[in-house]
Amino acid sequence: MQQDGTEPPFQRIVARVRAAITAGDLRPGDRVPSTRELMRSYGVAMATATKALNTLRQEGLVEPQPGIGTVVARRPRPRAAAGAEGPEPLDRVVSTAIRLADTEGLAALSMRRLAAALGMPTMTLYRHIAGKDELLVRMTDAVFGESPLPGADTWPGWRAAVATSARLQWGVYRRHPWAAEVMSFTRPPMAERAMAHTEWNLAALERAGLSLPVAMHATIMLANHVRGTAVNLEWEATAEQDTGVDNVEWFTAQQARFTRITAGGRFPTMRRLAALGGAAVDYELDTIFEFGLTRILDGLAALIG
Template structure:
């Protein structure tokens, strides 16, 4: 039995046993890659097979979920997602599986089983599609009711944004400071942070700079998620294997003593520095908030 078939068999059994109920999210492509140790193509094929069997379906802002099978009233059609909702959900699933570069209107139309020109009746083009996708994924984890001081509120927003990028690495590529997408669910984070910082004493223009700095840290770290996923998919070599393969080159470059700090760091051993992106994100977030704390003290 192929690896994708084993994945399909297990998820199918979980659905049949009621462990995964209608509307509940099933493991994403990247979760399957991590948990089963398979390539992205294998994980994608498993989810595609489950969709073809009608067991799962894409849902905007959530991911792939167990399909609902509502009973129609006599003489009434069964309720279901609109064509636009299906298009956005399917586009998110495709981008999650293969990256943003692999997403096109033609491919999306094929996944939806419709001519490309029919898709254009519902979505004006890829720019609008990306806007709708961004709004959908940022809506997955809505901000809670405001609580705590400014630092707690900014940390909450940053970690929710990080979670979005973790689930959908392509989203970091879509976000921009020069031409930010007018996506209400993404804009809600900026509004949340502006309110917290202004209440703490920062003038609104300075609060906006601080909110952009926070968003830039999250996005800047998250850009590496998509890059690493694509590199691993293209080469079949994960991050640890890549670093191991660079040892000889590192030794040649540092042999002349030009990089003493690197040599001392290497001498500490492979576990001296944690290069996991989650660790780098949290370290940067803490230092950024420390700096804003000093700024607030000055402004007061």
């Protein structure tokens, strides 16, 4: 959600289309506006329009129709009456929460919002999961389980082992940017599949000759590099969704201010770097992640050697 309390643009689009379907203005089978039509009508970026349609699909309100486009669902997801629900499978609760966090961001995920997506009263949801803390642990465990670590019988050398773990973690954050906000080493979620990475790295570094305390510090350093870089993924996605401005557009808009600040001579090195042109430095997060990972591995190699 935006800091001023207003709804992000994609949520306003979702609310209007949802209201039209509820009121009967859009009936089952009716075509809903396409991504480009939403962009023109609401003055939003493609990412925002796409996210709005994805959210409506996940709520079961619309569905793709080959040769036509996106239409109002002919069989909308049923909303059970209060008190009439049967047991809700926990895996559906968790998978729905993951989809919401993926599309709307972690800040928008609440027990009330999740209950609405599941079509049940909020109090009924608490019969299946104790609260948001437990929900986040189960979500974290589920997404880390998407790309499990190799088996012990395929154990590589310490460097390849540590790099494997780091890249698998990066893949998790790439698919689910919100997960980087959940992970912490001060109050880590007790998610078994995430903890497996700590065990994996500790074992690899101890075999390489580090004491367990030093191996733990190295494991924390590695995890913080991955997570610290990945935190930008969620922030970047949220900023683009809320404003409709991507990174390139944002930097272009800031160029005049940057030039004015550096013109006084306080930042001569930064000014010379900027003069090299935008292609001089690759600011892609994947590149930054790999650069940092390689330097950390080099440092550990010196420590171990």
